[in-house]
Amino acid sequence: MNEKMKQRCGYVAIVGRPNVGKSTLLNNILGMKLSITSRKPQTTRHQILGVKTTDETQVIYVDTPGIHQRRGTAINKYMNRAATSVLNDVDIIIFVVQVKKWTEEDQAIIEKLVSVNCPVVLAVNKVDKLASKEELLPLIGDLASHYDFTEIIPISAMNGMNVDVLEEKISTLLPENAHFYPDDQVTDRSMRFLASEIIREKLIRELGQELPYTSTVDIDKYIEEDDLVRIHATIYVESAGQKAIIIGKKGARLKSIGTAARVDISKMVDTKVYLNLWVKVREGWSNDERALRGLGYSE
Ligand SMILES: Nc1nc2c(ncn2[C@@H]2O[C@H](COP(=O)(O)OP(=O)(O)OP(=O)(O)O)[C@@H](O)[C@H]2O)c(=O)[nH]1
Ligand SMILES: [Mg+2]
Known part of the structure; x- marks a missing residue:
């Protein structure tokens, strides 16, 4: 047996x-x-x-x-x-x-x-x-x-x-234990969270050394429709100067960040993605415990 x-x-x-x-x-x-x-x-x-x-x-x-x-x-x-x-x-x-x-x-x-x-x-x-x-x-x-x-x-x-x-x-x-997660589960994070991370990655990669750690991404809306995911996201920065850098000449930079993010998010969710990106200034968010919690930085 x-x-x-x-x-x-x-x-x-x-x-x-x-x-x-x-x-x-x-x-x-x-x-x-x-x-x-x-x-x-x-x-x-x-x-x-x-x-x-x-x-x-x-x-x-x-x-x-x-x-x-x-x-x-x-x-x-x-x-x-x-x-x-x-x-x-x-x-x-x-x-x-x-x-x-x-x-x-x-x-x-x-x-x-x-x-x-x-x-x-x-x-x-x-x-x-x-x-x-x-x-x-x-x-x-x-x-x-x-x-x-x-x-x-x-x-x-x-x-x-x-x-x-x-x-x-x-x-x-590894210790002997029954499995904690279903065998087909890959992460504990939501698609919504992973989408915000992908946008942040494109932001970091696009801006290189120009932008330090003072930007973050918040998903305002994540709507799943039949054959489309509709995402509205806001990039928060700490100054008007940073906002101008991200938007770029005639919005070119923001557009290329958005395109790169949309391609990757679309791969991840395996369907078409509509992505609407905004940039807003929120002074001092990265050194403000309350603002941080509001933007998803909480244990
Ligand atoms: N040549 C080489 N580069 C690598 C290797 N592993 C990672 N990198 C590069 O190292 C850089 C940092 O990789 P990450 O995986 O983001 O490093 P990390 O430790 O997660 O960084 P933090 O999240 O900032 O702490 C990227 O440019 C990677 O492509 C490797 O095995 N060889
Ligand atoms: Mg890392």
């Missing part, structure tokens, strides 16, 4: 300083674009769950904002809280660092890891940037001196190198 295989399920936090490739890693694992990514640090602002179920194993990954040491504003504090609050609530931690770029911010995270009591796997990302693989061995030796990692795995989240090895390791560390 075949005994039913034991199910495994658990939470795995993906943490690290900004820009090391955490969201890229989550997307590679899931084989789809769930979490937004960009060349700019501090792209991810919220915890995002990505659920991967394979046969008897369900891994619930938690992508987090980069833990950083910029002091000050309410939004920076919110992002650090969103990242560090998971550390004591998960079964396994993947600590992502960038190969050959160990910084003070990485060191500060190590200090937070000292008090956790779950396995910590170190993912050394962006190894595709190395000129030769021979460089890796001594680097791994150095990294091992920072913490008693359960395993150190060099990966490339961008091209998928060794990501399967990382996943295999995670599955062996």
Whole structure:
């Protein structure tokens, strides 16, 4: 008689300083674009769950904002809280660092890891940037001196190198548990939320260094019709100057942000999308706890 295989399920936090490739890693694992990514640090602002179920194993990954040491504003504090609050609530931690770029911010995270009591796997990302693989061995030796990692795995989240090895390791560390989510569920986030994230990604990518962290996107209306999703969204910025930059000459920039966002949202919801974007000034929103909560930044 075949005994039913034991199910495994658990939470795995993906943490690290900004820009090391955490969201890229989550997307590679899931084989789809769930979490937004960009060349700019501090792209991810919220915890995002990505659920991967394979046969008897369900891994619930938690992508987090980069833990950083910029002091000050309410939004920076919110992002650090969103990242560090998971550390004591998960079964396994993947600590992502960038190969050959160990910084003070990485060191500060190590200090937070000292008090956790779950396995910590170190993912050394962006190894595709190395000129030769021979460089890796001594680097791994150095990294091992920072913490008693359960395993150190060099990966490339961008091209998928060794990501399967990382996943295999995670599955062996998972506790026995019944699955928490239905086997076909990929995230706990709504389409409405994911749509706002896609707009934010296009905004960041379109504006590059011109616009710092003072814009956010709020969905005013998300209406599902028979063969169309109708979305009205507002981009909030902190000054009239920023508003002018986003709108661009004769509205050209806003138009291209909107087009890029509409294409991606349409792919995600698998139907036609009508997207109406507004830009409004709301001075000081990023340093105002109440304004932040009103704009979706609440735990
Ligand atoms: N060469 C290379 N680039 C990578 C790799 N993984 C991620 N990147 C790039 O690194 C940049 C940051 O990636 P993200 O996934 O947004 O990084 P993150 O850690 O989620 O950043 P925050 O959300 O800001 O904390 C993007 O430009 C990625 O394309 C990799 O394996 N190799
Ligand atoms: Mg990210």
